[in-house]
Amino acid sequence: MVGELSPDGNFIWNGTDWEPIPSTEQVIPEEQNNNFLSADIQPQEIGWEPINDKSDEGGKGKIIAMSVVGLLIATALGWLLYAFVIDPMLFPDDLTRDEYVKMANDEPSLEEITSGEVKYWSCEIELSVDDYEGEDISISGDYEIYVSKNSARIKSEMGMLFAKYGNDIWIDESQIAWDILDGETGKIGIENLSTSPANELLSNTSAPIDFCFMHHNVADSVSSDPSLSFVSEGERFPDEEGVRAVKFETRQEVGDDGEFNVAVYFDNDGNLLGTKITNSSSEVLVTFDRNSFSKPGWVNGANSEIPMPIEVEDYSIWSSNHSTSITTLFNSTYSMENAKVILYTSDYDYENETETVEIAFEVDIETAINGGEIIQDTSEWYGDNNCTISYIDVAPINEISTGDNLSISCDNYGMSDYYIGIANENGIAQEVDLQLPWISPFFTITALIGAALIVSRREY
Numbered sequence: 001m002v003g004e005l006s007p008d009g010n011f012i013w014n015g016t017d018w019e020p021i022p023s024t025e026q027v028i029p030e031e032q033n034n035n036f037l038s039a040d041i042q043p044q045e046i047g048w049e050p051i052n053d054k055s056d057e058g059g060k061g062k063i064i065a066m067s068v069v070g071l072l073i074a075t076a077l078g079w080l081l082y083a084f085v086i087d088p089m090l091f092p093d094d095l096t097r098d099e100y101v102k103m104a105n106d107e108p109s110l111e112e113i114t115s116g117e118v119k120y121w122s123c124e125i126e127l128s129v130d131d132y133e134g135e136d137i138s139i140s141g142d143y144e145i146y147v148s149k150n151s152a153r154i155k156s157e158m159g160m161l162f163a164k165y166g167n168d169i170w171i172d173e174s175q176i177a178w179d180i181l182d183g184e185t186g187k188i189g190i191e192n193l194s195t196s197p198a199n200e201l202l203s204n205t206s207a208p209i210d211f212c213f214m215h216h217n218v219a220d221s222v223s224s225d226p227s228l229s230f231v232s233e234g235e236r237f238p239d240e241e242g243v244r245a246v247k248f249e250t251r252q253e254v255g256d257d258g259e260f261n262v263a264v265y266f267d268n269d270g271n272l273l274g275t276k277i278t279n280s281s282s283e284v285l286v287t288f289d290r291n292s293f294s295k296p297g298w299v300n301g302a303n304s305e306i307p308m309p310i311e312v313e314d315y316s317i318w319s320s321n322h323s324t325s326i327t328t329l330f331n332s333t334y335s336m337e338n339a340k341v342i343l344y345t346s347d348y349d350y351e352n353e354t355e356t357v358e359i360a361f362e363v364d365i366e367t368a369i370n371g372g373e374i375i376q377d378t379s380e381w382y383g384d385n386n387c388t389i390s391y392i393d394v395a396p397i398n399e400i401s402t403g404d405n406l407s408i409s410c411d412n413y414g415m416s417d418y419y420i421g422i423a424n425e426n427g428i429a430q431e432v433d434l435q436l437p438w439i440s441p442f443f444t445i446t447a448l449i450g451a452a453l454i455v456s457r458r459e460y
Contacts, residue, residue: 092246092268094232097222100248104219104264107272110209114199116149122289123212129282137161143207146293152198153296154207157181158436165436169205170299171197176309176332177299178434186432187302188309191399194331204330206435211286214275215264218250237265237273238285245273308334308422310429312406315419317343323407324420326400329432333399338425339365341389341406343375343418357428360418363389365400377414385414 006012012021095103108118125143137160144155150173157166166181177187193200202209222228230250237245249263265273274287309329314322328334343361348354363373372390379385392405406420422429 092234092244092266094234095246095248095266096232097226097230100230100232100264101219101223103266103270103272104215106270107215109216110202110213113147114196114202116196116198118147118149118290120146120148120290120292122146122291122293123209124287124289125208125211126285127208127211127283141208145202145207145209145212147198147202148293150197151295152196152201153293154201154205156205156207156436167434167436168296168298169201169434170296171201171330172295173197175299176329177302178432179298179302180434185298185302186306186309187299187304188306188329188332188334189304190332191335192333192396192401194402200330200332211275211277211284212288214262214277214286215272218248218262218264222250235263235265238276238287243267243273305426307427308339308400308424308429309432310334310400310422311431312421312429315421317408317415317418317420319416320410320413321408322420323405325403325405326422326429328400328402331402333396333401336365336398336400339400340423341365341368341391342421342423342428343389343408343415344421344423344428345418359423359428361389362423365391365422369393379414382412382414384411386411387415389420 010021012019108121112118113121123143123145125141125145127139127141129139139158139160141158142156144153146153151171153168153170155166155168157164159165164181167183168179170177171193173190173193175187175189177185179185222230228250230248232246232248235245235247236242237247245265245267247263247265249261251259251261260277260279263276265275267273272288274285276286277284311327312324313327314324340362342359342363344357344359347356349356361375361377363375367373368389368391372388374386374388377385377387387408387410390407390409392407393399394401394403394405400422406422408415408420
């Protein structure tokens with residue numbers, strides 16, 4: 001067989017003859033070859049994983065990484081789809097002029113609210129002014145106004161520089177209570193009110209109530225002048241995290257105070273959400289709610305052992321025949337039980353900042369009503385002096401009320417050093433001032449917004 005080795009391994013058969021094998025070639029006998037291949041090779045311990053395991057792990061890592069990237073891309077696309085496609089579709093439709101006027105006029109008016117036609121209503125006002133009367137002074141204000149058929153509440157707070165002023169006033173059909181910021185509390189039981197608690201409180205407050213009805217003023221303006229321009233578009237209220245709303249916005253020139261933007265917001269059901277009134281230096285945010293509310297907890301603990309909150313118009317006696325009328329807090333009426341008409345003196349010690357008050361004469365109020373009572377006094381200058389103290393009770397009868405009259409009629413001027421007033425077991429009646437300081441001049445500026453809506457013309 002061609003290529004077959006001879007038994008001694010020195011020749012190779014070429015098919016015809018045996019030829020010697022060249023000395024440069026080394027031939028390993030078949031037996032030796034077989035012995036090498038059959039050698040007993042022991043497996044060795046290796047300190048790393050097999051190659052096929054590493055390949056599996058790398059594949060899993062790539063799959064996880066690709067999944068994370070895909071998830072991020074899907075999330076981003078989903079957010080973009082929601083933000084620019086779905087979310088805008090969920091906003092209420094833009095308002096036409098006529099639609100806005102109808103929706104605004106469907107909201108309760110001040111008269112409807114104060115007459116008790118609305119079961120529950122609240123209005124919150126937040127205002128800030130950065131440039132007050134041209135000065136680098138910031139003013140902030142927060143007002144919470146609550147009205148029901150039988151009660152009303154206004155909580156007010158204003159701040160300027162490092163000072164804060166505020167109070168909380170509650171009125172229902174049986175009492176008036178107040179809590180002055182960093183001051184005293186007071187509570188007076190009442191017999192009656194001239195009108196509703198809401199009407200008395202909202203008609204006699206320094207809070208900027210007009211801001212709560214700015215949407216009515218805007219409706220009156222755009223309906224009376226068809227040429228006035230407006231912009232209507234979707235926007236969240238009161239901020240970018242708020243609810244979806246549609247706003248109806250106008251731009252206004254208000255007196256000499258510059259331009260104001262007034263934007264009114266409604267939800268998808270056509271309910272009024274609030275109003276924004278802004279210019280370069282001031283901002284007013286108004287929000288509404290119709291949820292029920294209850295009497296605040298501080299009312300029960302308010303001090304009830306206080307003098308009656310009454311203002312005596314002209315308490316200083318300056319003639320032999322002197323009369324004056326009284327005004328009660330929020331036109332409420334008080335019980336006449338234990339009440340007296342009095343003459344008193346008052347001395348103020350400016351050095352120690354103390355006041356000394358002494359009652360000189362007193363007449364039971366029922367006696368003063370029924371013809372009065374004569375008192376006698378003797379002075380160095382005028383000698384003996386006979387005086388009649390009287391009380392004129394106007395309707396409602398048998399109740400201390402606004403318009404009741406105090407009078408004194410004397411023989412001479414001898415009582416000119418005295419003051420006339422009313423007192424009960426809690427002391428001499430005195431006026432309670434619940435108006436916030438320096439507030440009126442400020443609102444003579446901003447209240448012009450409600451008085452004149454001169455809307456600038458622009459395309460919409």
